[in-house]
Amino acid sequence: MTMSEWLAIGIALPVGLWALVVGQRVWGALLTLGLLLVAWGLTLAPWVWAVLAGVTLLLLAAEKLPNLSVRFPVLARLMPPDHKQRHWNRWRTATQWLLVAAMAIAALQYAVYMWQLGDGVPDVARPNIVDAFLPVAAAIQLKALFSYGLWDSAHPAGLMMLLVALLLSVVVKRGFCGWACPIGWLGEQLYQLRRRVLPVNAIERLQLSDRRWSKAVLWLTTAVDWLLRAVKYALLAAMINLVFLGMPGMMVMRYLNGAYHQAADMKMWVMFSSPSAPTLVGIVSIVALAAVRRNGFCRYLCPYGALMAIVGAFSPLKIRRDTDRCLRNTKGMDCDKCQRACPSRINVHLVNTVHSDECNSCQRCVSACPSRGALASALPMNRIKLTPLAMVVIIVVTLFVIPLMGAGLGLWNSDVTDQIRVMLWQNIDKLPMF
Ligand code: SF4
Ligand code: SF4
Numbered sequence: 001m002t003m004s005e006w007l008a009i010g011i012a013l014p015v016g017l018w019a020l021v022v023g024q025r026v027w028g029a030l031l032t033l034g035l036l037l038v039a040w041g042l043t044l045a046p047w048v049w050a051v052l053a054g055v056t057l058l059l060l061a062a063e064k065l066p067n068l069s070v071r072f073p074v075l076a077r078l079m080p081p082d083h084k085q086r087h088w089n090r091w092r093t094a095t096q097w098l099l100v101a102a103m104a105i106a107a108l109q110y111a112v113y114m115w116q117l118g119d120g121v122p123d124v125a126r127p128n129i130v131d132a133f134l135p136v137a138a139a140i141q142l143k144a145l146f147s148y149g150l151w152d153s154a155h156p157a158g159l160m161m162l163l164v165a166l167l168l169s170v171v172v173k174r175g176f177c178g179w180a181c182p183i184g185w186l187g188e189q190l191y192q193l194r195r196r197v198l199p200v201n202a203i204e205r206l207q208l209s210d211r212r213w214s215k216a217v218l219w220l221t222t223a224v225d226w227l228l229r230a231v232k233y234a235l236l237a238a239m240i241n242l243v244f245l246g247m248p249g250m251m252v253m254r255y256l257n258g259a260y261h262q263a264a265d266m267k268m269w270v271m272f273s274s275p276s277a278p279t280l281v282g283i284v285s286i287v288a289l290a291a292v293r294r295n296g297f298c299r300y301l302c303p304y305g306a307l308m309a310i311v312g313a314f315s316p317l318k319i320r321r322d323t324d325r326c327l328r329n330t331k332g333m334d335c336d337k338c339q340r341a342c343p344s345r346i347n348v349h350l351v352n353t354v355h356s357d358e359c360n361s362c363q364r365c366v367s368a369c370p371s372r373g374a375l376a377s378a379l380p381m382n383r384i385k386l387t388p389l390a391m392v393v394i395i396v397v398t399l400f401v402i403p404l405m406g407a408g409l410g411l412w413n414s415d416v417t418d419q420i421r422v423m424l425w426q427n428i429d430k431l432p433m434f
Contacts, residue, residue: 088363091388092178095395096185103182106130114269117425121418128414130265131158135304137264138162139243144252153415154262160406161399165304166311168398172377172391173312177298177305178360179395184298187290188343194291228300229358236303260431262416263424270428294343299358309357316379317386319354319365325374338375341368348375363391 106127116122131137134155141152141159152159165176177184247255255261271279289296298305327333328349338348344358348365361377363386369375376385406412416424424431 087388088367091392092362095179095392099180099399100182100185103129110269114266114273117266117418117422120422126414126418126421128155128157128412129161130268131155131414132161133268134158134264135162136239136243137261139239140247140252140255140261143243143247144256147249147252150253150256151411152256152261154256155264155414156406157403157412157414160403160412164398164402165308167402168395169308169311170315171394171398172317172361172386173315173359174305174308174357175361175391175395176308177302178362179391180399181298183302184295184360187295187297190287190290191294191296231300232302232306235301236306239303255433258432259424259427260433262420263428263431266421266425266428295358295360298360299344313355313357317361317377319348319359319361319363320376320378320380320382321348321352322374322376322382323352325371327371327374330371335370337368337370338365341365361391363388 106129109124109127110130112124113122113126116124137155138158138161141155142162144150144152145159168176168180260267275283286297286301289300293299321338323329326349327335336349339346339350341364342348343362343364344356344360346354346356346359346365348354363377366375366377373385376382377391378385403412
């Protein structure tokens with residue numbers, strides 16, 4: 001692992017452990033500590049793990065010794081006694097910033113690496129996490145894994161991140177989209193910026209309007225929305241058709257052993273650093289879509305989002321409304337705060353369980369609900385409700401600890417040496433795909 005990857009994990013793990021401790025999940029903290037010790041045994045940097053284990057023990061001690069909180073008031077402030085609903089937004093924002101910062105550091109390091117590659121072997125290491133941005137390569141790697149039990153060694157981090165994202169979807173639906181995806185985060189920032197500069201919301205105005213034709217226009221926009229939502233599934237189907245049905249086993253092996261695959265990340269770099277006219281049009285369109293429509297890219301175009309929506313349908317943790325506590329049922333109020341807070345415009349107030357494929361587990365609806373316990377991400381029958389800290393821990397453990405263990409087992413680092421990369425870079429325009 002490179003310095004930026006260590007740094008990202010070094011920040012994320014204490015955050016996760018702290019979340020466990022302040023959430024009074026002592027068994028969870030101990031389990032995570034156990035995982036850390038395993039990771040310690042698997043990696044070559046024991047001092048990192050010694051520091052993390054020390055921080056964990058300190059946090060556990062602080063939790064168990066209330067006197068410390070009295071003597072050091074800052075500790076008391078760090079450890080709220082209860083999970084308040086508003087904590088959701090705070091934790092989601094913190095998690096997103098953490099992951100975006102980690103990605104930004106890795107992107108910067110990769111840019112320096114590529115810049116130096118033109119002059120020979122770079123001084124900085126290549127962050128393997130960039131492989132996570134090679135979706136087609138990851139799909140081919142997945143086929144090789146299922147068909148031949150082969151773990152690709154050129155871009156293994158890409159396959160690892162695809163698998164952990166799928167695992168996360170099984171647990172918390174599209175939680176990856178709502179909590180971890182840097183592209184989703186960027187889209188949200190663009191949308192908020194556009195709203196501040198140009199606060200136009202034609203759909204809301206239409207809903208409030210009592211003109212006769214407003215209902216027809218609303219119906220039309222809903223139909224168009226449904227059609228556009230299908231586009232991401234069509235893109236996913238095209239990718240599955242291309243890789244899983246249209247690519248024979250021999251071709252998969254030739255591709256994975258070829259120079260084109262070894263240089264896949266560099267091809268991506270060329271595409272974004274020297275974009276062609278169609279690429280520029282694509283980027284501008286995606287930016288415009290994100291600014292105009294909230295979650296526009298995730299909702300209409302992202303095939304990864306489509307895949308996670310399908311896998312997430314099997315997740316037992318769904319947003320559930322407790323009719324014994326919801327103000328609509330208990331007091332007959334016309335409350336729809338959960339629906340209005342939902343970025344995907346899901347009618348949360350009208351259903352008992354949210355099954356929508358557009359639910360990204362952002363928990364904004366839970367945060368907005370005025371009746372404590374009426375809404376939660378929970379198992380069937382409203383058993384075991386997810387808390388903000390548990391969500392953070394699930395994300396951190398899935399996205400950081402598992403890849404870390406993979407790194408210890410040799411399933412993370414690329415075996416393409418810098419010397420080979422220099423040669424590939426010099427011939428980047430001439431590499432045959434097969
Ligand atoms: S239903 Fe709730 S958790 Fe799902 S997208 Fe809407 S606000 Fe977020
Ligand atoms: S915000 Fe809470 S109380 Fe209001 S409708 Fe939704 S679940 Fe019921």
